[in-house]
Amino acid sequence: MAVEYQARKTGQDNEPQHAVHDTAAPARPGGGRWLGLLRTPLGAGAAALLLLVLLLAVFAPPLWSGRADAIDTAHLLQGPSARHWMGTDNLGRDVFFRVLVATRLSVGLALLATLLGAAVGVVLGAAPVVLGRTAGRLVTAVVNVAVAFPGLLLALFFAVVFGEGAKGAMLAIGFALAPGFARLTQTLAASVSERDFVLAARVAGVGRMRLLTRHILPNIAEPLIVNTTIGAGGALLAFSGLSFLGLGVQAPSYDWGRLLGEGLNGIYTHPAPALATGTAVIIAGLAFNLAGEAAAKAVGIPTVRDRRTPAAGTRTRNTPRRGAYAHQGPVLEVEGLRVGFPGPHGPVTPVRGVGFTVGRGESVGVVGESGSGKSLTALAVSRLVEHPGTVDAERLDFLGVSLLAPDGGGAATRRLLGTSLAMVFQDPMTSFNPTMRIGRQLAEVAEQHLGMNRRQALSRTVERLRDVRVPAARRRAAQYPHEFSGGMRQRAMIGLGLMGRPALIIADEPTTALDVTVQRQVLSLLGRIRAQDGVALLLISHDINVVAQTCDRVLVMYAGRIVEELPSHRLLTAARHPYTRALIATVPHMESALDQPLTVIPGRPATAEQPTAGCAFAPRCALVQDRCRTDDPRLLTSAPDHRVACWNPHTTPAAPSRDERPADPALETDELP
Template sequence: MAVEYQARGAGEEPAKDAAVRGGARHGAGFARPGGTWWRSALRSPLGRCAAGLLLLVLLLTAFGPLLWSGRADAIDTGHLLEGPSAQHWMGTDNLGRDVFFRVLVATRLSVLLALLATALGVLTGLLLGAAPALLGRGAGRAVTAVVNIAVAFPGLLLALFFAVVFGVGTTGAVLAIGFATAPGFARLTQTLVASVGERDYVCAARVAGVGRARVLTRHILPNVAEPLIVNATIGAGGALLAFSGLSFLGLGVQAPSYDWGRLLGEGLNGIYTHPAAALAPGVAVIVAGLAFNLTGEAVARAVGVPGARAHRTPAAAARPAPVGPPAAEPRDTPVLAVEDLRVSFPGPHGPVTAVRGVGFTVGRGESVGLVGESGSGKSLTALAVSRLIEHPGVVDAGRLEFLGAPLPAGDGGGTAMRKLLGTRLAMVFQDPMTSFNPAMRIGRQLAEVAEQHLATGRREALARAVERLREVRVPAAERRAAQYPHEFSGGMRQRAMIGLGLMGRPALIIADEPTTALDVTVQRQVLSLLERVRAADGAALLLISHDINVVARTCDRVLIMYAGRVVEELPSHRLLTAARHPYTRALVATVPHMETDLDRPLTVVPGRPVTPDRMPAGCAFAPRCSAAGDRCRTDDPVLRASGPDHRVACWYPHPGPAARPRAEKSADPAAEAGERP
């Protein structure tokens, strides 16, 4: 029975050192949890001017009607339509009411209605923009199509259309302005959510079994909040202008209530004889609009300026409640069983298959290495078995089982499967900086797994997180739990990522290049930690690496991948001496060792790796293989047995031992990690 589901593309761009020091970059700007961007905004002349104008508008909104309602509504038939004077600074209207005080009193209704319309537009746009992340691929694409159609129309045209639909009056105008501004905000939200939704820390949350709504509210929206707030602030100024325009046309506020737009419409009748009556509300609209727009611009400029924040050390929590052992499974059932796994993506001339018929098993407590050049399909294979490949990628497998249960089709997997993946499968990504949510403290991110799957309270979950940090040798674990990812070193972040996987009782740890960006000392520590975890908890390990030495000394079995296929499988202690496939032997030969002649150029694998969209006929390695024959260029070899615990996919496997001397497996599998033998 084939298993199909949608999954995520592979690979994430590593975070830059500067971004790590100044705050992780995400969304449309630099987000710093609890940062002091507002202080930075106030330091600039633009920020101080914007803050002053905004404070003035808010004060008039709060106190204008309380102070001047009586004078604004007082009718004086003896002073009808008078010009500016010492008694009436902006003159009077057709009932003798003071225009200046009416403008001040109208501030509250004008600003509140604009803010209400902005809030409606932001909330509607947020729901529409986040729909693909909440509803899944099908419904999300339908909502996106509706948003794209709405964005194609000018906002003023949409506002007039909705004003006709909802009717004349304050309520209709609020709904019209709100729904007219929603498509633009929805488009912005879609872009920001999509940019953050592919980050490793979001994928890690999905592997942990966190539901869609919680992933959106805890891991995505906090990391795009600042650009959304900036645009909402600027949008408030636009809503104020639009609402005044509707009232000016007679579609907004109706008598006896009045806002700036209605006062502007009334004053326009005598613009040539009494211009001050129209000038005063017009100036008020401009000043308030500038206050909101300049505030948004000042905040936008300040976002990204590094700031500091004092961190609180959490109080000592109670010891974590013991977690009962998982239900026993048959000992002969493999942790992971994969047969005929294929991963494809749409291409200009049809589907492009990046993983082609991969099959393997990982037994309980076993360590299996996955080795190959970049682009060979190693990471895609790991992402496929972890259910992290989304549309437009398609995964198909003849068998895809974890702990004896088939991984279900679809992209949610249901509550039971989320719990299984959250507690029994751990994923250690290549770059821990992008694997952690930069807007959440390390301790909270680890505790989330316990809260979701172990039914523990907030304090107990945090205590368990601190305990796991201690287990992975993070110094001062209680203090470190209160820090953010950018405050950890690279090796410490990798340890914390392993601790995240240990919040449950993992039966399988998938480590995708866990030591690539680390120096050799930290490499040794991380690999030793993985080995200790595997020995202590009996967890299986699927280790993906480019380093032949690391895999040979850490793993029990090794799978060699090329062009999306497994071309050889053999025990790790025979990798350096008994490899039979030409590609495996070429990889082993490229690794320098103590007997390498330093006067000769280093050995390289000839040619370039093939790309999935240009797969040749026959054996994919034939164009680079010196031993290839005619059959290799027409027939694709299958993976077949070539001895005890040894399989090879080659028509002409090498019969003799490999050229380099055998390396004894170290008592400490990571003792020589990163060293060149």
Template structure:
């Protein structure tokens, strides 16, 4: 009863109608075939009677029996055409994933052109091409419905493709086709099922229309459309004979349409969770870490999209066991830098670098050549754990995918490893939790599960992109301790990205401060709060209140707004917001140069910052 209440009266009506249609399609020819084919010259064109409920046709055959018998052919051909349209639509709609972006762009253009035409008009066009008859009608309707289904598939796939769990799968080295089958299609299947069910009703109407026009089923076979055409010739003599076939088409189409949502719920798919380019930037100073000692070495990294360059010449390095933080306001290029390092920037984005090495291997070539390295030795932990985990797959299965893809592990051994990793990140009752869906985890558990996924293959480097932003302070502390323990116990490098200066100062030994797509300061974490030499770093620290903040005064803010990435100024990008700006700052962009031995600063007035800031605070 509870399930029936959830379905609702419309859903119940649709199910009843659909069951009746299916039963007639199966039993109709078995029960009424002889009566439908019996010719009786004495009963030609009779009206409704007790012997013939809706009358007879030109050969004295019982019209009602013929309508019942025609159910099998009408529904069967409509479902066949729908299946053809769904398969063709899936291939077209997922063309970018299946055939690559370049071919997919041309296929998408073809879809847009075909969607501009009504389905029935396309069906008539294809019917002429494929010829008269049932086979030609199936092909015509199938190919006519494919563009609409392809457009829906394309739109839904694009929405899923931007989710973090897709990026995580790509970091793990999962191939495009496998990502499509295991991650994209299961998440859009509910909408596709509803659409396919509704399209079945539309295909039924389209098939009846073609048969009515003489382009579909040919004699001696008959479907509802052909019976409707025959009955229409005698509509003034026997209206019931014509209306019965039309009513059958309407009721069957309504059954498919009303059942769409019920089908999606029944199979359990409903989720429970729920410009001009700027001139090339000058090459930044090389990181001070020797090449032999660097786990990750990046020099002059740039990310370019059409009309904009949001990352401009970033240089950094990470040693084994070292924790390096990246801080900055939203839009400063922190996450894009991480994605570029993990080779997750897709066209039309373009990544260039003078040097991009991980574990001594140059990552600037074809990403497919480095898939195994990135999938096993580099782990990504994203900001929102709910979007980082596939909502329709068991958590354990998602973790196991890493070692099954790269280590060739069996299903059983991969599952055991997943349970072990969940236990390692302090998820209690790991065996039971591994069999649950992400919505059954709390926020902190989901984030720990993401970290567990990252250490499935014993990575050398973990890139954590704001992993504690959505968590409360208690869970945040647990996640930070977990990352610290993994880093120290397994000598793993950590690249920690956050906008929280305090957290980065606690977790990392070295901090990179990013502004307007560039690193403007690279300094030890111990100097972050007291001895920063860039005005922007000072402003970030001052904007974070602490226990000594004067509550009677307004909170400190950074005046102004970051510059538009499409129109960076010729001088220092922070000049318009800086209290220490000079004429030189507005005309010359300071390079990121070594300063005071253990740091790098991109500021013309770095040596004067402490005294100038102190004087400003005293005044």
């Protein structure tokens, strides 16, 4: 069962231009969704049945144990009557009251077994996230083997291992339920682990256990809760089955399974005892199943216990960037970067031999079609390529520290990445944990890496939200991501990166799905941060105009390689690679003929699954030669600050100069309102 949160968009991408005063956040009505659910037929029915079962489990034994245990030899094995509604057993005891009294033991043991199974299953399912690769794969293999066996067979096996009796049956059913919960947890955790907000937490250096408890488990809680409540009904049935077979509750205690076994002996002459017990099992199981369905509707976003907001007027002093600026060389140095994945016909290498540097305070843009390896290069630099992907390079240094260690470099490297490298992902909605308030997510970085307490971290959060021009910062810090508009979510994402001491911001398509006004604001914000704090920027974009007008240098990628590198002010006039010229030609401008179709690059982009000999762009190139189809060109220097990988590059100017080309109004660098 997938976890999806249907969030309402409470604002427009264009934030209001007028001033907004910070006010205290109103209390979130935590019980409102439960009260609303009780007004629905499903919620009312589930609540009524579950309340009935729980009341009987609590009050039936003290109220009717005497009547249930009273022996009446004058009325042995009688049918239903006014005195005994469901008849009597072989000792003349009232079957109806015995069924009511047995509710406590039957339901209690079933709930204990369900909780045990859920707890063990969640631990096993979450093991791959917490443990290393080898131990995690071993646990996964054990779970896969256990899931292959039918649950009843496992219950019988464990019942023999733990022995007969209530305790043994409870342990047997609990461990029999565990593989199903483990498989569900593994599947859900694997899907959530690839979300951008988990990757952002990893960039921030959040430990594995905290990553599991704060970012993964809260986002898979809904299906786990639903399956736990539904599993209670299955555990109740299984427990009754073991007692029916004589492996569960033993005399003189009794549960519904024992009563069903006793009533079965006379089912042809007196069916009422067996029917009464069977009806009780059905009602209790139905109550748990309906409660599970109701919980699925009610538990959309788990309640966050701490609703406090930072105190008004509290601000923290900016922390000096000693760690980020201790290294005097380039911020990022990459040589021979390769990223590989296993494929059906052998290894696939979507990034092959990429090399570049990013200097302090420099802005470098990366452009190319989808699938060219831009985002994967950024993930490799951030150490976010997970197994079975592999990252190899001749050199991969960030602030003078190599990032090529197999374990990610240990705690010191993770702390360096968490404080000195910031990631701004493409989709801000999936970049934030939907179950945590914005303020808590930003504050987590300061708590983990800057040693701040909770109050100091939240105060720094408000300060950073103000720095990125989020209106009503104190109130917004107490809101959830779905309560932010698209533009404010992207600003908050930038604020998340500024919680540490970033020396490099990697922005992966930061303006996707934003209108031109908000796009201008986000790009202006990044430019202002770079100018004020000397932060380097690696900007990934499909829009060549965005990169040309906001970056110092441009890297053009195709088929996992850099095919051209040149200063941005010369991009429109001095580009030499045919692919770069083709990208520039596809961008419409004010002089484009309205009666002509838009320019496109012929053919299809090269894929890593089907590598070609020679130049990857050769099948689409108008200047292709025989050598292009056999020899792969190297990236060589053709002019100062200009490298190109082409056997037959252009030599004539490409287009009017940048100053003559009309500027895109969305890319003006005006200050934010």
